[in-house]
Amino acid sequence: MQKIRVDNFSISIDGFGAGQAQTLDNPIGRNGMDLHQWFFPTDTFQQMVAGRPGEKGIDNDFASKGLEKAGACIMGRNMFGPVRGDWPDDKWRGWWGENPPFHCPVFVLTNHARAPIEMEGGTTFHFVTDGIHAALDRAKQAANGRDIRVCGGVSTIRQYLKEALIDQMHIVITSAILGTGEHLFNGIDLLKLGYKCVQVTPSGKVMHTIIVKDQ
Amino acid sequence: MQKIRVDNFSISIDGFGAGQAQTLDNPIGRNGMDLHQWFFPTDTFQQMVAGRPGEKGIDNDFASKGLEKAGACIMGRNMFGPVRGDWPDDKWRGWWGENPPFHCPVFVLTNHARAPIEMEGGTTFHFVTDGIHAALDRAKQAANGRDIRVCGGVSTIRQYLKEALIDQMHIVITSAILGTGEHLFNGIDLLKLGYKCVQVTPSGKVMHTIIVKDQ
Numbered sequence: 001m002q003k004i005r006v007d008n009f010s011i012s013i014d015g016f017g018a019g020q021a022q023t024l025d026n027p028i029g030r031n032g033m034d035l036h037q038w039f040f041p042t043d044t045f046q047q048m049v050a051g052r053p054g055e056k057g058i059d060n061d062f063a064s065k066g067l068e069k070a071g072a073c074i075m076g077r078n079m080f081g082p083v084r085g086d087w088p089d090d091k092w093r094g095w096w097g098e099n100p101p102f103h104c105p106v107f108v109l110t111n112h113a114r115a116p117i118e119m120e121g122g123t124t125f126h127f128v129t130d131g132i133h134a135a136l137d138r139a140k141q142a143a144n145g146r147d148i149r150v151c152g153g154v155s156t157i158r159q160y161l162k163e164a165l166i167d168q169m170h171i172v173i174t175s176a177i178l179g180t181g182e183h184l185f186n187g188i189d190l191l192k193l194g195y196k197c198v199q200v201t202p203s204g205k206v207m208h209t210i211i212v213k214d215q
Numbered sequence: 216m217q218k219i220r221v222d223n224f225s226i227s228i229d230g231f232g233a234g235q236a237q238t239l240d241n242p243i244g245r246n247g248m249d250l251h252q253w254f255f256p257t258d259t260f261q262q263m264v265a266g267r268p269g270e271k272g273i274d275n276d277f278a279s280k281g282l283e284k285a286g287a288c289i290m291g292r293n294m295f296g297p298v299r300g301d302w303p304d305d306k307w308r309g310w311w312g313e314n315p316p317f318h319c320p321v322f323v324l325t326n327h328a329r330a331p332i333e334m335e336g337g338t339t340f341h342f343v344t345d346g347i348h349a350a351l352d353r354a355k356q357a358a359n360g361r362d363i364r365v366c367g368g369v370s371t372i373r374q375y376l377k378e379a380l381i382d383q384m385h386i387v388i389t390s391a392i393l394g395t396g397e398h399l400f401n402g403i404d405l406l407k408l409g410y411k412c413v414q415v416t417p418s419g420k421v422m423h424t425i426i427v428k429d430q
Contacts, residue, residue: 173388197391
């Protein structure tokens, strides 16, 4: 069955999924990189960005599974880039270079229309200006029965979560403390929405949790 | 050096340290018991409540250390009991029977004065009506150089935390999801207050974290 899922999403001990003040140099906000220290040394990440081996084990198993090709992805505009407001030009093509790691259609939620961008490796960025439901409909159609990954950021996940549209979440609880930023679950009653934790796998560095919606 | 510390304090994936609607039958609020499922099977807890052996290992090591006799304890009135408002009589003597597991002076924060209660095993409950600083001063004096444990609940820990009065916290991140309740860190900027996580020890069931204040 086609699932709407979140993978490899890291939060701090105090519950933040991103820091404050995103900039070009600091795409996950202040101290946001601390959330991903478990991810960077993994073989999956090292092979992807540097073509060299990295660490194997539990963290790598999750990292790898969380990057498996999905049928389609959805992300918020701030995850796509640091540009705010109208697009000044077509220069910004995402953080990931010419061959982004998605390899499928990616639907970017935005209020500012823009023509699709076809990248290398099967990724095409589509800009959706008519809301989360429209984006999900388009993603479902494009995914052709495969899973749809809601990549982030925090605000995008929260919007889908509040309507219980996410079937499964892999949330990584890290040892980072952010103090401020974007809180993933604040004000969202996961129990009432029907979510429960069905798996906890500690790795030594972090705790991997799988949260699913009751069917 | 004498430390002000929190031990064995469990939170849910969504950050709650207690559920909603505390009652006599449900002292940690709705689903609050889910937070302590790692604790109940430990040898420390089983020996304490049933006089029989329980599970050894990482969880037990933390449980045991977190129950070592302190010099003094501080707790909120709701942790002491379900009675609200004026004390109707002297019947309520805590949740823990005649020999509570503290074995030291315990300072209970309340707006309603009451004479001290001397229990078996060295525990005396003192009721402090002039605020958290007065309670801490009295605890320091009573502790005679030993550590002071802030037992809880959430509201009490938050009050001391907001003023950076806690030196060390052992926070247990569990697989529970509560949805609603009392959030431990919400609105508290731990980084700004000078806290950092210095240890993460996963047990298979939970993630034990040690958070300390920079000196």
